[in-house]
Amino acid sequence: MSSKKYVTTNNYEGMGYYDIAKVMTESGSKMNHSTARNIVIRSFSKIVKNISQKYEKNYTDEQIKSIAKSPLFQNSIIEIMKGKNNVKQKLD
DSSP states (O other): OOSOSOTTTSSSOOOOHHHHHHHHHHTTOOOOHHHHHHHHHHHHHHHHHHHHHHTTOOOOHHHHHHHHHOHHHHHHHHHHHHOHHHHHHHHO
């Protein structure tokens, strides 16, 4: 799976890492795009780790990071976060 697709801009009209860094810098928290990407990946990694522990999966840190970078995983989390209304709209 390619880790070069960034879910922030795929299908969700989200902000890219450069845009996130610019907003953060303008609000007083100096940040570059690499730092923004690392924070996002670290956050998704925490989700993967918690889910995998819940289901008693013993993934390595490398496997967890690979899953966290996956556009498929990230898209799934976004769909969950969008909630029930999104699911209902897709069914209609």
